[in-house]
Amino acid sequence: MAGGPGPARPMPLAEHLERHGGFLLQGFGGEGAPTMLIDAVERAGLTGHGGAGFPTARKMRAVAGRRRPVVVVNAAEGEPASHKDALLMRIRPHLVLDGAVLAADAVGAREVIVALHGGPSSAHAAVAERAAAGLDPVSIQVVQVPKEYVASEESALVRFLSGAPALPTFTPPRPYERGVNGRSTLVQNAETLAHLALIARHGDQWFRSVGTPEAPGSLLVTVGGAVQQPGVYELAFGTPLKTAFEAAGGFTEPVQAVLVGGYFGAWLPAETALGLPLTPADLKAAGAAIGAGVLLALPASACGLGESQRVATWLANQSAGQCGPCTLGLPAIAEDLAVLSRGGKTTNVRHRLDRRLSLVEGRGACHHPDGTARFVASALQTFAQDLARHQRGNPCPPTRHPVLPLPDDAGGS
Amino acid sequence: MSAHLRVNPIACQAHGICAELLPERIALDEWGYPVLDPRPVTSELMAYARRAVADCPTLALLITED
Numbered sequence: 001m002a003g004g005p006g007p008a009r010p011m012p013l014a015e016h017l018e019r020h021g022g023f024l025l026q027g028f029g030g031e032g033a034p035t036m037l038i039d040a041v042e043r044a045g046l047t048g049h050g051g052a053g054f055p056t057a058r059k060m061r062a063v064a065g066r067r068r069p070v071v072v073v074n075a076a077e078g079e080p081a082s083h084k085d086a087l088l089m090r091i092r093p094h095l096v097l098d099g100a101v102l103a104a105d106a107v108g109a110r111e112v113i114v115a116l117h118g119g120p121s122s123a124h125a126a127v128a129e130r131a132a133a134g135l136d137p138v139s140i141q142v143v144q145v146p147k148e149y150v151a152s153e154e155s156a157l158v159r160f161l162s163g164a165p166a167l168p169t170f171t172p173p174r175p176y177e178r179g180v181n182g183r184s185t186l187v188q189n190a191e192t193l194a195h196l197a198l199i200a201r202h203g204d205q206w207f208r209s210v211g212t213p214e215a216p217g218s219l220l221v222t223v224g225g226a227v228q229q230p231g232v233y234e235l236a237f238g239t240p241l242k243t244a245f246e247a248a249g250g251f252t253e254p255v256q257a258v259l260v261g262g263y264f265g266a267w268l269p270a271e272t273a274l275g276l277p278l279t280p281a282d283l284k285a286a287g288a289a290i291g292a293g294v295l296l297a298l299p300a301s302a303c304g305l306g307e308s309q310r311v312a313t314w315l316a317n318q319s320a321g322q323c324g325p326c327t328l329g330l331p332a333i334a335e336d337l338a339v340l341s342r343g344g345k346t347t348n349v350r351h352r353l354d355r356r357l358s359l360v361e362g363r364g365a366c367h368h369p370d371g372t373a374r375f376v377a378s379a380l381q382t383f384a385q386d387l388a389r390h391q392r393g394n395p396c397p398p399t400r401h402p403v404l405p406l407p408d409d410a411g412g413s
Numbered sequence: 414m415s416a417h418l419r420v421n422p423i424a425c426q427a428h429g430i431c432a433e434l435l436p437e438r439i440a441l442d443e444w445g446y447p448v449l450d451p452r453p454v455t456s457e458l459m460a461y462a463r464r465a466v467a468d469c470p471t472l473a474l475l476i477t478e479d
Contacts, residue, residue, distance in 0.1 A: 170423050323425070326422075364422055
């Protein structure tokens with residue numbers, strides 16, 4: 001990010017400013033006043049990198065000029081297969097904080113809250129460094145967020161930052177209407193703010209110099225699974241998925257499928273996935289989405305059904321337990337998938353699972369049931385051949401290590 | 414302008430009364446939670462819909478006008 005790769009260590013403030021230069025704050029001048037940064041962000045075509053891909057400028061305009069707004073940096077990556085925001089906060093905290101300060105300034109906020117996992121970190125150090133240098137006209141506070149998958153969902157985060165448990169809420173009101181402690185709140189993913197900081201310095205034309213006209217700019221992708229060098233890579237939008245895996249050193253063994261977008265994403269057969277350009281439109285046409293930028297290569301030796309079942313069970317356990325169709329539906333879906341992946345005569349179970357998958361969609365306060373259903377449905381489709389073999393009594397041979405990562409304290413069955 | 418049903422899934426406790434009062438638009442899933450028909454609530458159904466909203470013990474059913 002930002003003019004080629006730099007050192008993979010925390011970049012101190014002085015080095016950061018030397019590399020990127022300072023930035024100008026223009027401030028929110030009030031209703032009808034010019035909103036130069038928001039306009040530039042809009043022309044740049046920046047969209048959110050947290051998963052939903054919402055246009056950043058639209059979110060900013062919804063908050064701009066409201067009474068005492070708050071900016072929240074969402075660096076609380078809940079997705080176990082994604083590491084990009086954690087990496088960014090570790091090695092380029094100042095770029096994210098620049099973005100947060102610029103966004104706060106542009107919408108008229110005096111307060112920034114950085115939400116992340118874990119204790120003292122280079123992000124904390126970076127905030128202290130800026131405070132000591134008297135760099136920012138806004139206050140920046142770092143808050144540690146619970147590890148649960150749904151805790152980093154926007155409404156859950158806002159609720160947690162208002163002193164309540166980190167559970168999703170029924171919307172409306174949305175955070176821009178009533179957010180942290182009732183104040184209008186702009187929640188932006190950490191990577192999104194890093195891009196914003198670069199747009200503020202170099203302009204929207206510079207931002208558009210990579211990527212495609214419809215999907216401008218670059219994105220951080222966490223590449224994992226059967227690759228030589230799993231890790232976080234920055235790629236231009238429009239890059240073929242194949243190139244992303246090449247960036248990670250190529251495959252370690254033949255690959256049968258790719259999980260695109262993470263655990264709320266979709267499985268695609270390798271031959272379909274590898275030729276696809278990394279843009280929202282191309283992935284959507286193939287039945288997938290970029291989500292939080294996860295690409296996982298499933299080796300031919302692994303069982304996609306077993307892997308998916310393990311993750312589905314984990315996702316079911318990650319339900320906040322607030323909405324019936326999610327609390328009851330996801331464990332039922334995970335169990336159906338477990339029965340199917342064990343094999344045997346399971347036609348009824350298959351029908352029941354198909355019905356349940358369509359039944360839970362859109363019926364939670366957040367998108368947890370939708371994402372889980374999408375993931376499971378894509379597994380049934382992509383691994384249809386395995387499914388048929390399992391049902392004929394030919395299960396996949398057990399693999400020693402699961403490919404899809406889950407937090408250490410979770411397992412599934 | 415048309416009226417649609419919406420349920421607050423956090424508030425809903427699967428009493429199922431809404432489905433009894435408005436079967437034209439509300440069915441129950443296998444766990445007893447309402448599945449809403451996305452079609453608008455017509456003026457003929459409105460009185461029944463309002464009754465279902467009012468009688469929900471957890472006030473989880475809403476009519477939205479858009």
